[in-house]
Amino acid sequence: MRLGFLSLFGLTFALPAAAQDITLRLPVACEIGRSCFIQHYVDRDPSPAASDYQCGTLTYEAHDGTDIRIPTMAAQKAGVDVIAAADGKVLRIRDGVEDASITGRGRESVANTECGNGAVVDHGNGWEAQYCHLAKGSLAVKPGDGVKTGDRIGKIGLSGMTEFPHLHFTLRKDGKPVDPFAYGAPETSCGGGSSLWEASLQRTLAYQGGSVLNKGFAPGPVTMDSIESGAAEQEMPTTKSPALVAYVRAIGLKGGDVQTLTLFDPDGKPLAQNKAPPLDRAKAQWMAFAGVRQPAGGFRPGLYRAIYQVERDGKPAIEQAFGISLRP
DSSP states (O other): OOEEEEEETTEEEEEEOOSOOOOBOOSBSSOBTTTBEEEEOOOOOOSSSOOOTTSOSSSOTTOOSEEEEOSOHHHHHHOOEEEOSSSEEEEEEEOOOOBOOOTTTOGGGGTTOTTOEEEEEEEETTEEEEEEEEOTTOOOOOTTOEEOTTOEEEEBOOBSSOSSOEEEEEEEETTEEEOTTSBTOOTTOSSOSBOOBOGGGTTTTSOOSOEEEEEEEESSOOOHHHHHHTGGGTSOOOTTSSEEEEEEEEEEEOTTOEEEEEEEOTTSOEEEEEEOOOOSSOEEEEEEEEEEEOOTTOOOSEEEEEEEEEEETTEEEEEEEEEEEEOO
């Protein structure tokens, strides 16, 4: 145990360290905002409602961890490491659960294995972390193993109660789940508490009230399934493509959000625009696209751009610009 010191009447006494005696590294080998995203935070509302540590909607009832999501199943199949967030000792693991979305097969199919493949690690001083939804056969540790910060535990999978590839990371202190983004903050507070993440992560882990998970261009219609699988990224449009379609998939949208996706030609003139009506409620994810059919003679070579904008409560909330150079 670390000790602090108190000087009193010229005498020095050793004192136990504060309860916040842990610093966490990101438990996934990825870059937040580029190759991975925070999909859900801990639910900090004890009522049947749900609220994240900023009183936002990026959580759901009784969610006790942080969900770090990767953008496609293609990325999952390529392999994304789950790593130890701090030094510790492996207490227990599970492996052998199939990687399969619960969509269409129901929650009862994963009864008693909701975490899927995973590991529980004792990080010392009453701190314990659970790493869930790992890929079948990817566990690189066994009970009793010591791990150092950054050691590989496994790989992100789709096992247990999940519909998309991600790590569910639950941190506990003395057996009780805590929020690593707002440790010690009162329940239902907006902000407050202490971040347990290491200093180098503070900026990249700053709260985002919604993000663009996927963006790109396609030569034809795009579906949510083709985005999720990564197929939408495989076929790039050319000047001879039957169509030019800009698409985005956003996460963390709120009820009332107004989305606009505009496609521009090489001269900066709008070719197509999709302005959706205000959302009727919060959405975990949402797809938007805007496109045009091939004109006579094909598309003109050059740089085509798209801008996706989300207006929330009359103010800009999300803006993402992206482009593609069309060649014959």
